[in-house]
Amino acid sequence: MGETNLKKAEKGAWISISAYILLSAIKLTAGKIGHSEALWADGLNNLTDILASAAVLIGLRISQKPPDDNHRYGHSRAETIASLMAALIMFTVGFQVIFQSIQSFYQHDASDPNIMTALVALLSAVFMFAVYVYNLRLSKKLNSKALYSAAQDNRSDALVSVGAAVGILGSYFGLSWLDPLAAVIVGLMICRTAWGIFKEASLDLTDAFEVEKLKELEATINKTPGVKLVKDIKARLHGNRTIVDATIFVEPTLTIVEGHQIAENVEERLIAEHDVQDSNIHIEPQM
Structure with missing residues (x-):
């Protein structure tokens, strides 16, 4: 604010x-x-x-x-x-x-x-x-x-x-x-x-978070091009801020730069659709 x-x-x-x-x-x-x-x-x-x-x-x-x-x-x-x-x-x-x-x-x-x-x-x-x-x-x-x-x-x-x-x-x-x-x-x-x-x-x-809201965040991440699957997602409130931690699967053949770009796209979607200003996106290759 x-x-x-x-x-x-x-x-x-x-x-x-x-x-x-x-x-x-x-x-x-x-x-x-x-x-x-x-x-x-x-x-x-x-x-x-x-x-x-x-x-x-x-x-x-x-x-x-x-x-x-x-x-x-x-x-x-x-x-x-x-x-x-x-x-x-x-x-x-x-x-x-x-x-x-x-x-x-x-x-x-x-x-x-x-x-x-x-x-x-x-x-x-x-x-x-x-x-x-x-x-x-x-x-x-x-x-x-x-x-x-x-x-x-x-x-x-x-x-x-x-x-x-x-x-x-x-x-x-x-x-x-x-x-x-x-x-x-x-x-x-x-x-x-x-x-x-x-x-x-x-x-x-105590870091409780609405289950339905968490599902909405997960759905938004899944819609991002390049994301194969959301492996894990957590969220918590810090005052009026929502903090999201997520691990996503991507194609194993991607370069580091390409994977990083997907993570940035996820963060931008979370900001645009849910006003999530703090997110930590971890990338793993889908084997």
């Missing part, structure tokens, strides 16, 4: 952070004053999102550092590690929200929420959906995996706010148990989002 694109991606992260700071302050205040467990939980959710967005921002910056003696492949995985840490924080907050909501329900210490808290939740949902659309479009334009994850988190937050509004409205109209129930659901959604981030980051850090 070039410096210009990096600044654009950082802009998306800053928009998310600014939105979460504003919304968390409004929701926590309104939730406390308006006696809404669901809106309070939604506000706590946005606090964790500040950390997640900050992790994206920090990761984007560190990942752009050039390779050094200790990081020959660069620093792209800093972004993944930051996401992993954010997920752990989100888990903690999610469990806390669930515990407090259940405790409040059984202690019967919750008052009926003010109807204005539902309006706050609905307006927050609309606002976050707008942020989601902006970051989604930007992530696709820049091919930024981190920003795409942030956009999905934005959408999740919009849905959480809608759920909170439903719970508040139900409680306002006599279903007093619905507000703490909505808070529990919000807590579960926080944990669900955290699990998704944790799982994806863990897979990336």
Whole structure:
């Protein structure tokens, strides 16, 4: 990602952070004053999102550092590690929200929420959906995996706010148990989002790679003129970069120069069709 694109991606992260700071302050205040467990939980959710967005921002910056003696492949995985840490924080907050909501329900210490808290939740949902659309479009334009994850988190937050509004409205109209129930659901959604981030980051850090995507890469190599067969292929993600290692069979009568040209053609195809900028192609004669 070039410096210009990096600044654009950082802009998306800053928009998310600014939105979460504003919304968390409004929701926590309104939730406390308006006696809404669901809106309070939604506000706590946005606090964790500040950390997640900050992790994206920090990761984007560190990942752009050039390779050094200790990081020959660069620093792209800093972004993944930051996401992993954010997920752990989100888990903690999610469990806390669930515990407090259940405790409040059984202690019967919750008052009926003010109807204005539902309006706050609905307006927050609309606002976050707008942020989601902006970051989604930007992530696709820049091919930024981190920003795409942030956009999905934005959408999740919009849905959480809608759920909170439903719970508040139900409680306002006599279903007093619905507000703490909505808070529990919000807590579960926080944990669900955290699990998704944790799982994806863990897979990336352990060099997992989609089987179907690997088959697509192999098919592309097989289509390259001069390639007789793909003997072996491996791929892994390094931040938003895909690294491919492949061994191919070629005609045993080819010269070194001709074999090298086939390898270059394979690399060019991988770049053109899959945007694979890092590939290592090993050639063996087919006997």
